[in-house]
Amino acid sequence: MTWTVVDDGDGSPRIVIAEPAGSTAVVLLNGAQIVSWKNDRHEELLFMGSKVIKKPSKVVRGGIPICFSEFGDTGFQNRNRLWILDSDSSPLPPPKTSSTVDLLLKSSVEDDLKIWPRSFELRLRIILGSGKLTLIPHVRNTDSKVITFSFSLQNYLSVSNISEVRVEGLETLDYFDNLSERKRCTEQADAITFDGEVDRVYLSTPPKIAIIDHEKKRTLVLRKEDLPDAGVWNPWDKKAKMLPDFGYDDYKSMLRVDSSAIEAPIVLKPLEEWNGRQELSFVSSSYCSGQLDPLKVLHG
Template identity: 30%
Template sequence: MAVVVVCGDVENRAEVHPHGATLTSWKVDGEEMTFVSRNAVFDGKKAIRGGIPLVFPNFGPWELGPQHGFARTSTWNLVQTPVQGSGNSVAVFELEDSEQTRAIWNYKFKVRYTVSVGDHQLETNLDVTNTGDHQFDFTILLHTYFRLPDIRKTTVDGLKGCMYTDKVHKDRKTESRDLISVAAETDNMYEATSSVHHITHGAGGYTFVVTKRNLPDTVVWNPWEEKARAMSDFGDDEYTKMICVEAGHVASRYVLSPKQTFSGGQIITLKKE
């Protein structure tokens, strides 16, 4: 399957793999901003470990089908080849229900995924349309992997005061920190978070500004050392070079009526010191 290149120029570009419509690269001034494991599998079956996998119609374990749903392991169609417009380069992908998806989840739908690359900026938007005659509910997430110089020198804001589920310790808590940092296995699902997060590296580094639209929740994930060693598609030492800060609608299920559309997305802006 050919990778789709979305670019403003040679130094500022994104790449999207048709398998899962997974964004596997975003470069700014020639520097890679997304994390993809060196052990990631590109066999057209397994979800790609890194970039921005798309989670739909279910986040987490799913009694009807595979964990995190089928979108990240389905082949998406390119319906708009990358074109330059308003200073950005834009590509559009779609996934519709099929015999295979209806065997798992018997609803008619169309998901439209728009990727836009601009000056130091990446925008990813998802539109879910119920094309059938029956309402359905779903959860959805942009499972974004950010590349880091050092996880130990990284902080994330916009989470203070939010209730969250700590999946590692199987507990519900309220976040008390202004800036959260990661120093152990972390899998936290925060509810009703700020619409803006700053992922900031140490002095002399850079900051990712994540601006969410209609995606009220945020997941923060890092496998840390022990879990990294147990994952076949993740390098043993790579946990120090990444963090997942994931915008989604996952704390509750979104109910979508027939012929209606849900729309949500994020804009990631890179700010260098």
């Protein structure tokens, strides 16, 4: 296991994780946001807006933000909070071929209880392996009352050209269309492709989704557990102009696919716990070169 805590003196400490095969990841302690994931060839796999300015307590648009909030997003949100290393975690020893970091966020009497009068512990395990990044969120209700919340891992993925990307595994499913006041629709296409702005939340999704990048000859496989919904977002050109972290052409090289619990809230009684899981992995020279059937990626 190899990781180090780095602080450049700007008030934004981060953890740099490395695994034996050579891949790396960087996570900010502010918000537990992963801002970089590189493979063993030092290729960046996550997208970060080209105009992002990293400042303490500032949420940046890119990487993998962790979104935990009172259901309906009206109360507490974790994205501007400083997490700590979880010294109380007692996990099974990780495989020798991966590196693991455990982070912890506890509710604070001074800050959080004024906004959301509930007590909780939010943990995040980050496991970096060769060609694989796994996130395991864990929420424990330490309050005397029920807590209700939504949760999302927002994956900003680096792609070659959004017009050459297709998403498989969400066909025939219902989704909320955020461009039409959350109208409930049904996906009619065999795969999701992109020729304009898309902002949807697909409901009751399968545990495996494939993001196929024809130009990079690469397929990203998203596996998830207890995160039933999947957001799909690209702002396209007009919306990108209004986003402070985005350069004009940034929308062409990104796609956000979320692992979420949005439609139905997660409800925990006192002392109850919830675990989710997400695994991102890449398959090289896949569908676009005819060497891999995308259905085998989804169902294998």
